Amino acid sequence: ASDPRRARWGWIIALALVTIAIFSTGSMTALFAAASGALAVGAAFLVTRTGHVVRRRRSPLAPLFLLLLLGVGLLVLASSDLPVVDRISRYREGDVYVVESVDSRGDQNSLVTSRFDDFLVFGLGLSSYSGPASDLNETDAERNYGIHNMHLGLLYQAGLPAVLGVLLVLATAARQLATLLRRVDAEFYLVALALLGGFVAVNATSLFQPISFDRFFW
Numbered sequence: 001a002s003d004p005r006r007a008r009w010g011w012i013i014a015l016a017l018v019t020i021a022i023f024s025t026g027s028m029t030a031l032f033a034a035a036s037g038a039l040a041v042g043a044a045f046l047v048t049r050t051g052h053v054v055r056r057r058r059s060p061l062a063p064l065f066l067l068l069l070l071g072v073g074l075l076v077l078a079s080s081d082l083p084v085v086d087r088i089s090r091y092r093e094g095d096v097y098v099v100e101s102v103d104s105r106g107d108q109n110s111l112v113t114s115r116f117d118d119f120l121v122f123g124l125g126l127s128s129y130s131g132p133a134s135d136l137n138e139t140d141a142e143r144n145y146g147i148h149n150m151h152l153g154l155l156y157q158a159g160l161p162a163v164l165g166v167l168l169v170l171a172t173a174a175r176q177l178a179t180l181l182r183r184v185d186a187e188f189y190l191v192a193l194a195l196l197g198g199f200v201a202v203n204a205t206s207l208f209q210p211i212s213f214d215r216f217f218w
Contacts, residue, residue, distance in 0.1 A: 024083055037197035150211055
């Protein structure tokens with residue numbers, strides 16, 4: 001039988017390493033996606049844990065110690081000079097490069113939202129190009145597809161039917177996950193929670209990255 005203490009410390013070490021890696025990327029999207037996934041897992045655990053968690057007598061100090069450890073770790077990371085912390089600080093201070101980088105995504109997305117009635121029912125053709133969006137006066141052959149929101153980008157390229165199809169696939173997957181969390185054996189409950197966290201995180205990423213052509217998303 002595996003040692004629960006060793007497994008618990010292994011989980012804490014893995015969590016610490018992954019958290020440091022995310023903070024080191026400099027990507028605010030990655031941080032947002034990870035936080036979204038973690039919150040979804042926490043909420044799902046509170047709602048569905050009945051029948052899946054074996055009740056054991058344990059000291060109430062253990063969860064308090066874990067929360068304190070996580071809090072201290074996040075405080076240390078937030079006060080560090082890791083790339084994502086530096087990027088958030090520069091954005092709050094009005095750094096031109098970071099602000100323009102963030103604002104450009106809204107400008108590109110507005111190409112879709114402001115001209116839906118003109119050409120977005122059937123789209124303009126699929127393309128995996130992820131460069132900056134260009135002038136709408138260019139021909140379709142010269143047009144760049146740089147929309148950062150995956151769903152708006154797909155609407156721009158393939159039209160409303162394609163977006164509805166993708167949303168149907170994602171809604172079906174979410175429904176299957178919800179069913180799995182209620183019916184899965186206790187042995188695989190944590191695996192189901194991990195699947196849910198990954199599902200939420202990758203879809204949070206899709207709100208800020210055009211990942212419809214990336215295999216890791218599917």
